[in-house]
Amino acid sequence: MKKRKERIDRGIKARSSDIFALLSWREMLYLAAPRLLPVIVCLLLPLLLGPYWQKVLLSVAVVALLAISWDILAQTGMVSLGQALFFGVGAYCSGAMNHYWGLSPVLTIPIASLLGGLICTLILLPVLRLRGIYFSMVTLIIPLILVRIVEATKIFGGTEGLSGMTPLPSTWFELYLSMAVLLAVLFGFRRMMDSDYGLVLKGINDNDRSVINAGINIYWFKAQSLFIAGAIGAFCGAFMTHVYMFVGMPVFALDYSILPIAAAVVGGPGTLAGATLGAFILVPMSEALRGFGGLRIVLYGVFLVVFIVALPEGIFHYIQRKYHQIERWVEVDK
Amino acid sequence: MTDAPILSVSELSKNFGGVRALNQVSFDLQPGELLGVIGPNGSGKTTLVNLITRFVKPTSGEVFFKGKKISHLPPYKIVRLGIARTFQMVKPFYQLPAYKNMIIPLYSPRMRQLAGGHYGDRDAMALDLLEEVGFERDAHVAYKTAGALPQGYLKRLELAKALALQPDLFILDELFSGLSLAEVASIVPIIEKIRMAGKTIIMIEHRLKELFRIADRVIVMNYGEKIADGPAEAVMEDEAVKSAYLGTEAG
Numbered sequence A: 001m002k003k004r005k006e007r008i009d010r011g012i013k014a015r016s017s018d019i020f021a022l023l024s025w026r027e028m029l030y031l032a033a034p035r036l037l038p039v040i041v042c043l044l045l046p047l048l049l050g051p052y053w054q055k056v057l058l059s060v061a062v063v064a065l066l067a068i069s070w071d072i073l074a075q076t077g078m079v080s081l082g083q084a085l086f087f088g089v090g091a092y093c094s095g096a097m098n099h100y101w102g103l104s105p106v107l108t109i110p111i112a113s114l115l116g117g118l119i120c121t122l123i124l125l126p127v128l129r130l131r132g133i134y135f136s137m138v139t140l141i142i143p144l145i146l147v148r149i150v151e152a153t154k155i156f157g158g159t160e161g162l163s164g165m166t167p168l169p170s171t172w173f174e175l176y177l178s179m180a181v182l183l184a185v186l187f188g189f190r191r192m193m194d195s196d197y198g199l200v201l202k203g204i205n206d207n208d209r210s211v212i213n214a215g216i217n218i219y220w221f222k223a224q225s226l227f228i229a230g231a232i233g234a235f236c237g238a239f240m241t242h243v244y245m246f247v248g249m250p251v252f253a254l255d256y257s258i259l260p261i262a263a264a265v266v267g268g269p270g271t272l273a274g275a276t277l278g279a280f281i282l283v284p285m286s287e288a289l290r291g292f293g294g295l296r297i298v299l300y301g302v303f304l305v306v307f308i309v310a311l312p313e314g315i316f317h318y319i320q321r322k323y324h325q326i327e328r329w330v331e332v333d334k
Numbered sequence B: 001m002t003d004a005p006i007l008s009v010s011e012l013s014k015n016f017g018g019v020r021a022l023n024q025v026s027f028d029l030q031p032g033e034l035l036g037v038i039g040p041n042g043s044g045k046t047t048l049v050n051l052i053t054r055f056v057k058p059t060s061g062e063v064f065f066k067g068k069k070i071s072h073l074p075p076y077k078i079v080r081l082g083i084a085r086t087f088q089m090v091k092p093f094y095q096l097p098a099y100k101n102m103i104i105p106l107y108s109p110r111m112r113q114l115a116g117g118h119y120g121d122r123d124a125m126a127l128d129l130l131e132e133v134g135f136e137r138d139a140h141v142a143y144k145t146a147g148a149l150p151q152g153y154l155k156r157l158e159l160a161k162a163l164a165l166q167p168d169l170f171i172l173d174e175l176f177s178g179l180s181l182a183e184v185a186s187i188v189p190i191i192e193k194i195r196m197a198g199k200t201i202i203m204i205e206h207r208l209k210e211l212f213r214i215a216d217r218v219i220v221m222n223y224g225e226k227i228a229d230g231p232a233e234a235v236m237e238d239e240a241v242k243s244a245y246l247g248t249e250a251g
Helices: A025-048 A051-075 A083-101 A105-127 A132-153 A171-194 A196-212 A218-244 A255-267 A273-310 A315-324 B045-052 B075-081 B098-106 B109-114 B122-132 B151-164 B181-196 B208-214 B232-237 B239-250
Strands: A003-009 A325-331 B007-016 B019-029 B034-038 B060-065 B083-085 B169-173 B200-204 B217-222 B225-230
Touching: A025 A051, A025 A171, A051 A083, A051 A171, A051 A196, A051 A218, A051 A255, A051 A273, A083 A105, A083 A132, A083 A218, A083 A255, A105 A132, A105 A218, A171 A196, A171 A218, A171 A273, A196 A218, A196 B075, A196 B098, A255 A273, A255 A315, A273 A315, A315 A325, B007 B045, B019 B045, B019 B060, B019 B225, B034 B045, B034 B208, B045 B060, B045 B169, B045 B200, B075 B083, B075 B109, B083 B151, B098 B122, B098 B151, B122 B151, B151 B169, B151 B181, B181 B200, B181 B208, B208 B232, B217 B232, B217 B239, B225 B232, B225 B239, B232 B239
Parallel strands: B034 B200, B034 B217, B083 B169, B169 B200
Antiparallel strands: A003 A325, B007 B019, B007 B060, B217 B225
16 A cells, blocks of 8 residues: 655644634644743743753853854855854953953943944954855954954953953843843844845845845845844853853854854754754753763764754754644555 | 936946956937847847946946946945846745745835835735736735746746836846747736836847837847947848848848
């Protein structure tokens, strides 16, 4: 007996772009669940985890935010290999403001986010015209340049770095601040990318000539996207400065560039939610593998490869498809 | 006609490395005129369009639009002044519905400028424009994803994108290429309608029969030079044109 796979849309009966005719609680739940789930998870996780995994959760949030920042840039046609630039600039901004001027974290974190975004935009402004791999190369190099400048000129404490930052009030504050920012950034910028403004940004990636041909200055829009991504990255840096109570050369480390890309690619690029999901899988996995000692990176790498080969579309796209469609095997009549 | 020319191209040249793609091309265009540009492959027709809209920087020469020099402006500013072009290779957002493809031109600063500071309902405007170029509203063609549409509709979508900008000068780069006779026949009335509204049009075409039926004037290009300029019948009789291009087809 021959069989074939049948795919049926699970969707809602009457549906036209954004307007849904909701007929039952089931349909309401069907729409609300994917939105409520991340909120519930992010609010409950800090309560359920022990002190060690709470720290891991902080780095999950940071990697997730950096991955979202990477994804926004990638959707605008700029593949960045230097999220460490955003992270590092934000970290040094808040660190310096706290260390030299004694400003409290309540001020330094928001100011460093915006200022960091602005500085990163200005640094990359001259290379906005570069496309593809050329832009990527520049973003890869700039953090390496900055770290050597810090080392050679001994500004901001040089190799020693600046320590003794004001800590955040409590671990709970750290956890819930990071979770709240993650949720706001995830839902806010997902909404932005679905709006007409986001469509213009995606248009630049897809077919920039057609966007220019609409009389739109693509460099102005690219700069805006860069500022948004830079500010998200700078927030991470500023936040971690106050968590570690230290800022130094490691903030420009390659980890901050590579991990977010891995998270976004494994999770599913182009959705922001995929980037977040990727961070929630990869970072704890990397921690769980610590027991293997020297083999940790090997196993981590094998897992990465398995994910990418098995689900090249990304985990989020796969889940999304499964959620909206029922797949089943049916017998072919003959 | 005694009007000032809407577009004036003066000794426009372009070198790509050692190749002279366009050599000292000059012409004037009167408001409301429909100019056809023809010539064999590689004769510099698309280069001419790219130079006027400045997607490519000219090596030398100048372009004036409504008396204002535009050949030093970036392309997006030229569009804002009122020149809209279509591309030979249509590349819509294949995964989006057709009407969502209209959002980008409707987001243009030119739209805001024309509408007096606000954008209006973009989705509704998109559907209206698409109906104008023949996306049957009753059949909900505009809601289909662009990837599911046949070539004829994609070309019309391209035309609708140009229409959305409400330009004074349309530059249509091989709009008819890859279309069946029936599809061409359905697009011609749309072009006639644009013309009735008093707009100026430049059409680059390989489909001579259809072009000659609607063009006021034809420019023939060969090896980057303008070899003939005039009404279609006169140009067809020109010896240089016959030998360069039409001769082989007519013979």
